[in-house]
Amino acid sequence: xxxxxxxxxxxxxxxxxxxxxxxxxxxxxxxxxxxxxxxxxxxxxxxxxxxxxxxxxxxxxxxxxxxxxxxxxxxxxxxxxxxxxxxxxxxxxxxxxxxxxxxxxxxxxxxxxxxxxxxxxxxxxxx
Numbered sequence: 001x002x003x004x005x006x007x008x009x010x011x012x013x014x015x016x017x018x019x020x021x022x023x024x025x026x027x028x029x030x031x032x033x034x035x036x037x038x039x040x041x042x043x044x045x046x047x048x049x050x051x052x053x054x055x056x057x058x059x060x061x062x063x064x065x066x067x068x069x070x071x072x073x074x075x076x077x078x079x080x081x082x083x084x085x086x087x088x089x090x091x092x093x094x095x096x097x098x099x100x101x102x103x104x105x106x107x108x109x110x111x112x113x114x115x116x117x118x119x120x121x122x123x124x125x126x127x
Contacts, residue, residue: 001073001116002028004041008067008099009051016097017043023092024069031085032077053105066103067093075110082108 004024008017021041028034053062069089077085090104113125 001038001040001118002032002034003072004028005044005070005072006041006067007044007046007051007070009064010045010047011064012045012067012097012099016099017045019096020067020093020099023096024071024089027085027088027092028071031081031088032073060102063100063103065099066105067099068105068107070107070109072109072111074113074116077110 004021006017006020006024008020012020021043025039025041028038029036048064051066051068053066055062085108086106089106090101093099093104094101114123116123116125118124
């Protein structure tokens with residue numbers, strides 16, 4: 001179960017937020033093979049000045065459309081799968097929103113099955 005946190009500017013429309021959310025989720029379904037109903041996301045809409053970034057980093061320019069996507073998921077994906085996921089997410093977002101591939105910053109954090117509870121105070125994935 002990936003848990004997704006998306007931090008973006010409040011100037012982006014409700015439809016853009018939905019398109020970004022769907023782009024991330026569908027990419028996870030396609031690349032990490034998660035179930036379609038494994039959809040846990042929080043979108044943090046930030047006021048101007050609350051998303052800080054350099055104008056350029058690693059020769060990648062950034063604009064006011066910059067967004068941060070933090071993916072928390074269980075460990076075990078290959079570097080190639082992770083790279084494919086990053087590429088898919090960025091290209092899908094750029095295809096449906098005013099956010100360019102340069103403005104999609106992705107942070108992937110891995111953990112173990114015992115680190116998840118889906119409710120009832122139970123770590124359901126521990127057997």
